[in-house]
Amino acid sequence: MEKKVVILEDDADIREIIEYILVEEKLAVQSHARAESFWKDVQDNHADLFLLDVMLPDGNGIDICNQLKANQSTSHIPIIIMSAHHQLMGDGKCPAEDFIKKPFDIHDFVQRIQKQLL
Secondary structure, three states: OOOEEEEEOOOHHHHHHHHHHHHHOOOEEEEEOOHHHHHHHHHHOOOOEEEEEOEEOOEEHHHHHHHHHHOOOOOOOOEEEEEOOHHHHHHHOOOOOEEEEOOOOHHHHHHHHHHHHO
């Protein structure tokens, strides 16, 4: 069975690139531009990994990370946060398993995704 990555990224170009990379890696991908649709999908579908942007038009990836980790049904699912603002990850604000700084190296990005899906 394919592993499923759920993406929350508001930048359409970045979202499209990430989708392409992950599909090439034989992963199932569900992507969202807004927190509202992300939450609807999380409730209805199983995910093996969450890939969250921080700055969103209708939410904040760090807050979403904390909510996912506090929820018993999603707390076990690995989370990778992506942002150009690495300083946002200080002080243990989000218990994500990994952080990817934008812009990212594609090879490094794929390795980090695969590591969390093992």
